[in-house]
Amino acid sequence: MKNGRIDVDSQVFDTKTEAQEWLRRERAALLGGIDPRAGKELVKSALERWIVIRKTTVASTTYESDKNMIRLMPASMKNVHLSAVSDREVARAFEKLLASGLKESSVKRFRASLSPFFSWCVREKLIRANPVIGVKVPKGSDEVEEMDPFEEGELETAYQAWRMKDERLADILLVLAWTGLRWGEARVMQVADLVEVPTPGLMVRRSQSEGHPLKATKSRRGRRVPLANRVLPIVRELAAGKEPHALLFTPAGGGQLWRAHTLRTLGWSVKDDAGNNIGTGRGRRLHDLRHTAACLWLTRGVEPGTVQAWCGHESIATTNRYLHFLGTSADRAGLNRLNDDPGGIRGAREGRTGV
The missing domain is CATH 1.10.443.10 (Intergrase catalytic core)
Structure with missing residues (x-):
């Protein structure tokens, strides 16, 4: 596909219908100001650039949490193109983190950093939409925190x-x-x-x-x-x-x-x-x-x-x-009723003439 005289992107398809559908989507993207070539950048590369920006734009605690994404992000997401990350890939990443033993609360913090990252990618016109929006962290198997108050x-x-x-x-x-x-x-x-x-x-x-x-x-x-x-x-x-x-x-x-x-x-x-x-x-x-x-x-x-x-x-x-x-x-x-004198029940039984 070309934009004027510039080769923007190319793809091989099995059928002509698939090729036409792809061409229509990519042209629409160009009209919207998004270059399909930008989406070919690896997630880990864009993430490293974003982390540098975050150091001077957010609080130190938020920055430290964002940096943890580099360590926590599964390789299946980190080493693919930005445009290849869908909501399904995001959901799978959450599932992998939970399966690795990470607590549900920690995965939620990961999501809280992942969504701003992809929002930044949208603002920079690297991708069309934030794939994290609408994807929730599955319920983990964390034990509920027990309380032991003093009387x-x-x-x-x-x-x-x-x-x-x-x-x-x-x-x-x-x-x-x-x-x-x-x-x-x-x-x-x-x-x-x-x-x-x-x-x-x-x-x-x-x-x-x-x-x-x-x-x-x-x-x-x-x-x-x-x-x-x-x-x-x-x-x-x-x-x-x-x-x-x-x-x-x-x-x-x-x-x-x-x-x-x-x-x-x-x-x-x-x-x-x-x-x-x-x-x-x-x-x-x-x-x-x-x-x-x-x-x-x-x-x-x-x-x-x-x-x-x-x-x-x-x-x-x-x-x-x-x-x-x-x-x-x-x-x-209810407990008081259970502990009440059951005389009335005995009386009812005593009054019976047969069993």
């Missing part, structure tokens, strides 16, 4: 054990168990985030994973979490004498919270010679303090919609996981 009485017992190790860190963990703050959110909470009007609470505006720059919260939206009377005096004491933009939750020596130091100081995961966990964390993860808060609120009668807002859940379905874990009022009512 309120158990939490108080653990708190006393933490205080024997470090009073300041014990106070901070108790606040996490009553507010549902994520560890990254607590690390960068400022004194100015403490509000007492109209009700005591903490404004959650930012987060910071250890070793990473400051970022927005997981939902990318701020939220307000309550400060119950059990932890309000603790937070007030932690804020006393500090400047508004100083860190609110700090160890006794000052500075920022660090997970490893906190767990080591509190003896969180200590094991005996037989390998039994005898640590103050009682076999739980630090993140279970967040689960503890949600369960504590629901047990105390807080409406699920309010718990959703306090936790920052995008979907009420996430909040409902805690209801399933705790059991609903209908579950409790």
Whole structure:
């Protein structure tokens, strides 16, 4: 096929009908401004060019995630022409990544980088359409993350054990168990985030994973979490004498919270010679303090919609996981019926005249 005097592309077909169909599509593409020769570039070549551009146009965390595409992308996609990548090829790539043992969440992150890459290819007129659009990541076989919250009485017992190790860190963990703050959110909470009007609470505006720059919260939206009377005096004491933009939750020596130091100081995961966990964390993860808060609120009668807002859940379905874990009022009512004195049933049986 020629565009004027320039040879644009050529192809061999078994039938004249197939050749005519191909010629019609390629001419339409030229009229739309897409050169069929551009689509002959290998995916890995275009991907390397795109990664260089991303380094200066997106956040560092996004850039690092995008770079992982080079390592994760299956060879069956990486070593073909851009124009050869269809939605079927994209779906197969997702399936291969899952089959290789990659978690569903990691494949979703891969997709979140793959789609912008092919969108860039469309903008650069290398291909006609983004083949990722409309292709979802198949459901993986990841085990659902289990939660192991503290019961309120158990939490108080653990708190006393933490205080024997470090009073300041014990106070901070108790606040996490009553507010549902994520560890990254607590690390960068400022004194100015403490509000007492109209009700005591903490404004959650930012987060910071250890070793990473400051970022927005997981939902990318701020939220307000309550400060119950059990932890309000603790937070007030932690804020006393500090400047508004100083860190609110700090160890006794000052500075920022660090997970490893906190767990080591509190003896969180200590094991005996037989390998039994005898640590103050009682076999739980630090993140279970967040689960503890949600369960504590629901047990105390807080409406699920309010718990959703306090936790920052995008979907009420996430909040409902805690209801399933705790059991609903209908579950409790049903159990009460099962435990009721079955005298009425016996009476009915005694009144029968025959079997």
